[in-house]
Amino acid sequence: MSASTKRVVDASGVVKEYGDGATKFRALRGVDFHAHEGEFVILSGPSGSGKTTLVSILGCVLSATAGQVRILDEVITGVPEAELPKLRLAYIGFIFQGHNLIASMTAQENVALMLALRGWNSVDASKEAARLLSLVELGDKLANLPADLSGGQRQRVSIARCLAGNPPIVLADEPTASLDAQTGQLVTELLHNLAKKRGHTVVTVTHDNRIYHFADRIVHIEDGMILATEKGNPP
Amino acid sequence: MTSLEHRSPPKAFAPAGIRWRTMITIAWRMMFHNKLKMAGTLIGVVFAVVLSNQQAGTFLGLIKKNTMFVDYSGADLWIVRPSTLTLQASKPMGIAALYTARATPGVAWAEPLIYGGAAIQLPAGGSEPVQFVGTSAPRFAGGPWNVVAGTRESLMRPNTMIFEDSERERLGGLNLGSVREVNGTKVQIGGITWGLLPFGPSFAFAEYELARRMLRVDPDQTHFVLLGLEPGASADAVKRSIMAHSPDLKVVGREEFRGMIISFLLRRSPIGITFGTSTVFALIVGFVIVSLSMFSAVVDNIREFGTLKAIGATNGDLAKIVVTQSITFALMGSLIGLALITRIAAAIRSPKLAVQLPPQMLLGTTVVMVLMCVAASSLAVLRLRKVEPGMVFR
Numbered sequence: 001m002s003a004s005t006k007r008v009v010d011a012s013g014v015v016k017e018y019g020d021g022a023t024k025f026r027a028l029r030g031v032d033f034h035a036h037e038g039e040f041v042i043l044s045g046p047s048g049s050g051k052t053t054l055v056s057i058l059g060c061v062l063s064a065t066a067g068q069v070r071i072l073d074e075v076i077t078g079v080p081e082a083e084l085p086k087l088r089l090a091y092i093g094f095i096f097q098g099h100n101l102i103a104s105m106t107a108q109e110n111v112a113l114m115l116a117l118r119g120w121n122s123v124d125a126s127k128e129a130a131r132l133l134s135l136v137e138l139g140d141k142l143a144n145l146p147a148d149l150s151g152g153q154r155q156r157v158s159i160a161r162c163l164a165g166n167p168p169i170v171l172a173d174e175p176t177a178s179l180d181a182q183t184g185q186l187v188t189e190l191l192h193n194l195a196k197k198r199g200h201t202v203v204t205v206t207h208d209n210r211i212y213h214f215a216d217r218i219v220h221i222e223d224g225m226i227l228a229t230e231k232g233n234p235p
Numbered sequence: 236m237t238s239l240e241h242r243s244p245p246k247a248f249a250p251a252g253i254r255w256r257t258m259i260t261i262a263w264r265m266m267f268h269n270k271l272k273m274a275g276t277l278i279g280v281v282f283a284v285v286l287s288n289q290q291a292g293t294f295l296g297l298i299k300k301n302t303m304f305v306d307y308s309g310a311d312l313w314i315v316r317p318s319t320l321t322l323q324a325s326k327p328m329g330i331a332a333l334y335t336a337r338a339t340p341g342v343a344w345a346e347p348l349i350y351g352g353a354a355i356q357l358p359a360g361g362s363e364p365v366q367f368v369g370t371s372a373p374r375f376a377g378g379p380w381n382v383v384a385g386t387r388e389s390l391m392r393p394n395t396m397i398f399e400d401s402e403r404e405r406l407g408g409l410n411l412g413s414v415r416e417v418n419g420t421k422v423q424i425g426g427i428t429w430g431l432l433p434f435g436p437s438f439a440f441a442e443y444e445l446a447r448r449m450l451r452v453d454p455d456q457t458h459f460v461l462l463g464l465e466p467g468a469s470a471d472a473v474k475r476s477i478m479a480h481s482p483d484l485k486v487v488g489r490e491e492f493r494g495m496i497i498s499f500l501l502r503r504s505p506i507g508i509t510f511g512t513s514t515v516f517a518l519i520v521g522f523v524i525v526s527l528s529m530f531s532a533v534v535d536n537i538r539e540f541g542t543l544k545a546i547g548a549t550n551g552d553l554a555k556i557v558v559t560q561s562i563t564f565a566l567m568g569s570l571i572g573l574a575l576i577t578r579i580a581a582a583i584r585s586p587k588l589a590v591q592l593p594p595q596m597l598l599g600t601t602v603v604m605v606l607m608c609v610a611a612s613s614l615a616v617l618r619l620r621k622v623e624p625g626m627v628f629r
Contacts, residue, residue, distance in 0.1 A: 052628045061545055061624045082549070086248050088624075089547035096627050100542040102261065104268030109260075116257040117547045119249040161546075173628050 006072075008168055008201040009035040009058055014067035016053050016224075027053040029224040030067065037168070040195040040202045042212060042232070045221035051205045052173065054221065058203060059094065059171045060087040072168065089118055093162030093200070095191075097174035099154040101146040107133055107157045108142040114164035125164075132160040136190060152183035159190055163198075170194055172204040176211060188214050248547075258552050261543070262559035265536060272535070273564075276528035280568020280604055281575065283521020287514045288576040288592060288600055294510035295591035300433050301500055302493045304368075308348075308377040310461035312470060313492050314477065317485045321499035322492070324351040327456035328484060335480045336460055341468030346376040347457035349446040353439065356416040357407040365398070365406070365417070365439035369446020376461040379440045381429045385411050389425025390442045397426035399437035401586035406437075417441075418449045430586040434500075462486075518607060526611035529561060533615040537622060544624035553619040561612035565604040572604075573597050 016028040027050045035041045043051040056062040057069060060076055061084070069077045071091050079087060093114075094100075101110045111129035112122070120128065130142055136156040146154050155175060162170055172191060176184030188211040195202040195216075204215075212218050215232035249257070266273050299306075304322055305313075314332045316325060336345035349369030354362040370378035372391045379387050379397045389395050396417065403409040413424045422441070431438040441449065452458070464470060474486040487495065501507040533540065540553055580590035 056625045056628055059545075061628070085544070085547045085549045088545070089248055094545055094627070096542070096545075098538075098627075100538065100545075100627055102264070102539050102542070104264035105261070109264070113257060113261070114546060116253055117249055119253060121253065122256065 005036040005038060007034055008037050008039075008072055009033065009203070010070040011054075011058065012068050014054070014057060014069060015065045016050075016057060016062065017065045027224055028057075028064075031221070031224070031226055033058075033219065033226065035169075035201045035203055037201055038195050038199045039216050040192050040214060040232075041204070042215040042218045043203060043205045043221060044207070044209075044212070044218055045227075049221045050224040051221045053224075055171050055173060055203065055205050058169070059092050060084045089165075091167055091169050093164075093167040093170045095155070095158050095162050095170065095172035095175050097177050099146065099151075099158045099178075101154060101157055101161070103146055106143050106145055107138060107149065107160075110146070110157055111161045111164050114161045118165040120165070129160070129164065132163050133157065135163070136160045150183075151179055152186065155179060155183070155187050156190065159187070159194075163194070163200075166198075168201060170200045170202045172202065172206075174206055174208075175204060176206065176208050181210065184208065184211065254552055255555060258548075258555035259559045262556040263563065265532070265539070265556070266560050266563060269532065269535070272528065272532050276525055276532070276564050277568050277571065279521050279524025279528060280564055280608065281572040282524065283517050283607065284569055284572025284600055284604060285576045285579070286517035286520075287603075288573070288596065289579065289590065290510050290513040290517060291596060292576070292580060292590035292592045293588065294506060294514075295593070295596070296589045297434070297506055297510075298497055298500065299589070299591055302496050303431070304377070304433065304438070305489055305492050305496065307380045308461055308489075309374075309463065310376055311464040311489060312462040312473060313487050313489075314460035314462065314481075315485050315487060315492075317483065319485065319495075321496045322350070325458065327452050327458050328460075330455045330457050332477075332481050332484055333457065333460045335477055336462050339473055339476045339480075341465055341473045341476075343463045343465040343468075344374060344376070345460055345462045346371040346374055347443060348377045348459040348461055349443060349450055349452060350377075350458040351450045351452075352436070353418045353449065355406050355439070358415075359407065363402075363406050364436040365402075366433060366436045367417075367446060367450060368438055368440045369443045369450070370440060371443040376463070377459070379426065379428050379431065379438070381431060382426045383429045385424070385426030387426060390440060392423075392425060394420065394422045394445060395425035395441070396422045396445075397428060397440040398424055399431050399439070399586070400427045400429045401432055402437040403427070420445075420449050430589070432586045518603070521604075522607050522611050525561070525564060525608050526614050529557065529564075529612045529615040530618060532560075533557065533618050538627070540619055541622050541624060541626040544622055545627045550620050553622070554616045557612045557615045557619065558609055561608035562605055565608035566601065568608075569601040569604045573600065 011033040014028050014031045018025045018027060031054060045051045057064050064077050076087055108129045111132055112125040115125035115128055133139055133142055136159055138156055175187055191202050192214045194200040213233045218230050218232055219226055220228045316328050333345055333347050336342055351367055353365050353367035355365055356362050375387055398409050409424050411424055414421055470488055477486050580592055
C-alpha cells in the first residue's frame with residue numbers, strides 16, 4: 001500500500017483483558033495494527049489467538065483495556081459504551097461467518113435495515129438496497145427470505161448489507177468458512193473488489209489459506225501478539 | 236461488483252422517528268415469523284381478557300340486579316328512613332312525608348311506594364316468596380318495566396298483579412289471567428315482566444292501595460316516597476327543604492341511593508372479594524404467560540438481537556422492538572378476547588345472569604392489557620440489555 005493513501009485504522013499498544021484476579025485472561029498483549037484506504041488485510045491465526053478480539057475492538061464492539069485505536073481522525077478508545085453504536089454506524093460494515101441476517105426479513109429489507117439505522121428514509125433505503133443487491137448479483141432475490149437463499153447468496157446479502165451507507169471500513173469474520181470452495185472464491189473476490197474498486201478498507205479474519213493470495217497483507221496473530229506480517233499477491 | 240465507485244461519508248445516526256419506524260417493522264416481522272409462539276402469547280392475553288371481563292362483567296351484572304330498581308324507578312329523589320342502608324323491606328314511615336314533598340317548591344311529583352316481602356301460594360301446595368312492590372297509578376313510579384306480556388295499566392284493575400317471566404315456573408306456571416293467592420288475597424295475573432330478578436326473590440307488582448292492604452300497612456304510613464323534580468330545580472335545595480320539615484327522615488338522590496346499595500353489597504357480602512380475586516388471578520395468569528412467552532421469544536432470537544446491536548442498534552432500539560411487540564400482543568389479544576367475551580355474554584344472557592360489559596370496561600381492559608403486556612415484557616428487555624454485540628463473532 002503506497003504511503004500516499006490514507007491510514008484509516010491505526011491501533012497501537014492495544015491490550016484487552018477479560019475477567020479479574022485469578023481468572024484474568026489477556027487476549028491481546030500490546031498489538032500494533034494499521035490499515036489504509038483501499039487495502040485488503042487478512043488477519044490469520046489459530047483459534048484463541050486474539051484475532052476476533054482485535055476485530056471486535058476495531059469494530060467498536062469491544063473496548064480495549066489499554067492502548068489507542070484511531071479510525072480516520074477519531075480516537076475511539078475511551079469512548080463510553082453507549083456511544084459505540086454511533087461509531088459502528090459511522091465507520092463499520094460487518095460481515096459475519098454465519099451471515100446473521102434477520103430471518104423474518106427479506107433480502108432487500110435486511111439491507112434497507114442497515115440504511116434505516118443510518119438515517120435513510122424507507123423509500124430511499126429500499127431503492128438503495130435493491131441497487132446494492134444488484135451489485136452482488138442478487139437483483140432477482142430481493143423478496144426472498146434468508147431461508148430461501150443458499151449459503152453463498154446469504155453471504156452476498158450480508159455483503160450488500162455491509163455496504164449499505166458506504167462505511168469506510170469493512171470487517172469480515174470468517175466470511176468463507178461456511179461456503180464451498182467456489183462460492184468462497186466468489187465472496188473473496190467481492191471483498192477484494194470492495195477494497196480495490198470502492199476504496200473500502202477491508203479487514204478479514206480467516207483460517208482459509210486458499211484466499212490469502214487476494215490480500216495486500218496477511219497479519220499473523222498468535223497468543224495475543226502479532227507474530228508476522230507478509231505481503232499477499234493480489235490479482 | 237460491476238463498476239468502480241467511490242466511497243461517500245456515511246449518513247448520520249438515524250433520528251428517533253426513523254428508528255421507531257424501523258424497530259416497529261422488525262418487531263412485527265419477528266412476531267409474525269414465528270406464528271406458533273405468537274399464538275401462545277396471544278392465548279395468554281386472550282385468556283386474561285376473557286376471564287377478567289367475565290368476572291368483572293358478572294360482578295357488574297350482580298350490582299345491576301341490586302340497583303336496577305332505583306335506576307328504573309323514574310325518581311330523582313327518594314325519601315327514606317334514616318336507618319336505611321339499602322333497598323329492602325323496612326319499617327314504614329309516616330305518610331306526611333308524601334304531603335311535605337308535594338308541597339315543596341321544585342318537586343314536580345311525589346308518589347308513595349310499598350316495598351316488602353310477600354308469599355304466593357302454589358297450586359300444588361306450599362308457597363314461594365316474592366319481592367312485593369306497590370306503585371301508584373297512573374304514574375307507576377317504581378312500577379314494573381320491561382313488561383313483555385299484558386300491560387302496566389292492568390294494575391289499575393281490581394286485585395291484579397304483574398309477575399316476572401323467568402320465575403313463572405317456580406311460582407306455579409303463571410300465565411296471563413292465572414289466579415293465585417298472595418298473602419291471603421286472590422289476585423289475577425295482568426302482566427309479565429322480563430329480567431326483573433334482583434339478588435333475592437323476583438319483583439311482583441300491585442297497585443299501591445292493594446299492596447298496602449295485602450302487606451297490612453296502615454293508610455297513614457308508607458315505605459318510601461319517590462320524587463320527580465321540576466326541570467331546573469335544585470336537588471340539594473329540595474333535599475334541604477324536605478329535611479327541614481321532616482328531620483326524622485332522609486332524602487337521597489338516585490346516584491346516592493345506588494352508591495348506598497353498592498356499598499352495602501360490598502360490605503355485607505363476599506362478592507366483591509370473590510370476583511375481585513378472580514379478576515386479579517386472571518390478570519396474573521395472563522401476565523405470567525405473556526412474560527414467559529416474550530422472554531422465550533427473545534432467547535430464541537438472541538443472535539438476531541446481537542446482530543442488531545453489532546450493526547448499530549442501541550439498547551433503547553431493542554427495547555422499542557419488545558415494547559412494540561408487547562403493545563401489539565395487548566391490542567390483538569384484547570380485540571380477540573373482547574369479541575369472544577361479548578359473544579359469550581350474549582349467549583349466556585338470561586334474567587338470572589346478565590354479564591355487563593359497559594364500553595368503559597372494554598376500553599379499560601385494553602388499557603390494562605397494554606400496561607400488563609408492557610410490564611410483562613420488562614424481563615425480556617432486561618435480558619436484551621445484557622446481550623453483547625460481540626456475541627456475533629463467536
